Amino acid sequence: MAATLCAAAPLSSVRSRAPCHSAAAAVPRHPARPAAWARPAVQRQQRGTAASARRMRVQAAAASTAAEIQELDKEFGIDGCVEVVAGLGGLPTVRLTHACGSSTEVSLFGGCITSWKQASGDEVLYLRPDALQILQSDNPKSKPISGGIPHCFPQFGPGAMQQHGFARNVDWSIATTSADPQPDDRDPEVTLLLEDSEYSRAMWPHKFKVAYSVALHGELLRVDMRVLNTDDKPFEFTMALHTYIEVADVEDAAVRGLKGLEYLDKTVDPANPARKTEEREEVTFSGPTDSVYLKARDHVELDVGTGAAVAITSNHLNDVVVWSPWTAMPDFYKHFVCVENAQFSSPVALAPGEFWRSQCEWAVRDL
Numbered sequence: 531m532a533a534t535l536c537a538a539a540p541l542s543s544v545r546s547r548a549p550c551h552s553a554a555a556a557v558p559r560h561p562a563r564p565a566a567w568a569r570p571a572v573q574r575q576q577r578g579t580a581a582s583a584r585r586m587r588v589q590a591a592a593a594s595t596a597a598e599i600q601e602l603d604k605e606f607g608i609d610g611c612v613e614v615v616a617g618l619g620g621l622p623t624v625r626l627t628h629a630c631g632s633s634t635e636v637s638l639f640g641g642c643i644t645s646w647k648q649a650s651g652d653e654v655l656y657l658r659p660d661a662l663q664i665l666q667s668d669n670p671k672s673k674p675i676s677g678g679i680p681h682c683f684p685q686f687g688p689g690a691m692q693q694h695g696f697a698r699n700v701d702w703s704i705a706t707t708s709a710d711p712q713p714d715d716r717d718p719e720v721t722l723l724l725e726d727s728e729y730s731r732a733m734w735p736h737k738f739k740v741a742y743s744v745a746l747h748g749e750l751l752r753v754d755m756r757v758l759n760t761d762d763k764p765f766e767f768t769m770a771l772h773t774y775i776e777v778a779d780v781e782d783a784a785v786r787g788l789k790g791l792e793y794l795d796k797t798v799d800p801a802n803p804a805r806k807t808e809e810r811e812e813v814t815f816s817g818p819t820d821s822v823y824l825k826a827r828d829h830v831e832l833d834v835g836t837g838a839a840v841a842i843t844s845n846h847l848n849d850v851v852v853w854s855p856w857t858a859m860p861d862f863y864k865h866f867v868c869v870e871n872a873q874f875s876s877p878v879a880l881a882p883g884e885f886w887r888s889q890c891e892w893a894v895r896d897l
């Protein structure tokens with residue numbers, strides 16, 4: 531399906547509740563700390579002082595984050611359905627709650643959806659334990675969140691910049707929040723904003739805006755992404771919604787809706803993938819899997835092996851990536867499969883002032 535290209539139009543939600551907040555700030559890069567044995571002796575002797583200074587810095591950062599969260603909640607919270615809370619890693623996070631009991635959480639760090647729960651309280655998404663470990667450390671933003679639904683933008687990868695681009699490494703801001711006026715059946719929604727910064731332009735020399743709306747419609751999770759070229763020259767990008775879904779056991783999981791499609795098998799050499807045709811009605815897992823299905827249909831389904839499936843419907847996202855690292859992640863590969871909606875095989879080209887738009891929604895259905 532062809533990408534949607536439109537003339538510039540306002541990016542904010544029509545049902546906007548609050549005016550645009552602050553612009554996205556770049557996350558400073560943190561050089562890796564040398565291991566204790568590699569540090570000079572004198573530095574090791576000063577460790578106590580350095581550690582308490584670091585503790586004080588962490589406490590000060592936590593206090594300012596708490597104040598920022600309170601401020602954001604005052605500005606963007608909507609009684610009973612939209613809250614800004616300290617989410618994973620204490621990071622500012624928007625929690626949407628639907629009257630039916632379903633909920634979702636979106637971290638401003640990376641614009642990453644970190645949780646989507648059904649009304650029963652069952653979590654649908656998967657957060658890798660290694661990501662949780664980083665989020666629980668002193669430096670929760672030292673790595674992008676691996677789990678939930680992170681962004682790959684402006685590059686899916688591999689390519690010229692770091693794998694999966696920079697959108698998942700930086701803070702997004704809240705542009706608007708809204709909820710339908712129907713008090714018994716509100717669809718809570720948040721729109722996050724990402725703009726170019728010194729950090730992004732060092733990697734990708736373009737001016738842009740991304741608006742990303744996340745909404746709950748009953749138990750269904752829905753996103754809408756717009757990318758606007760605010761530059762005076764054209765640019766191209768690729769992207770993906772890198773969705774991690776929890777499964778009972780990867781060996782009991784299956785993806786349906788891919789039969790007959792051509793795909794790039796990246797398991798051997800991601801830079802030179804083998805081109806194959808999918809013959810299977812159900813794509814099951816018995817080893818490492820890293821496949822990019824080209825010109826995929828708008829609907830695929832992941833059977834999670836519990837008698838339920840996650841049905842994924844997308845619009846203007848041409849490709850579907852299916853990834854399981856298998857024993858490269860021995861402690862937890864059994865618990866998740868990534869089914870990613872992507873625009874990879876034909877990059878989106880935007881002239882100045884043009885924007886591209888895509889949507890995706892996820893629903894759990896009983897089999």
Ligand SMILES: O=P(O)(O)OC[C@H]1O[C@@H](O)[C@H](O)[C@@H](O)[C@@H]1O
Nearest residue numbers: 676677694772796800820851853
């Ligand atoms: O960056 P993450 O979350 O660890 O994901 C990495 C994987 O992401 C997938 O989208 C790619 O197809 C894989 O090739 C890659 O290894």
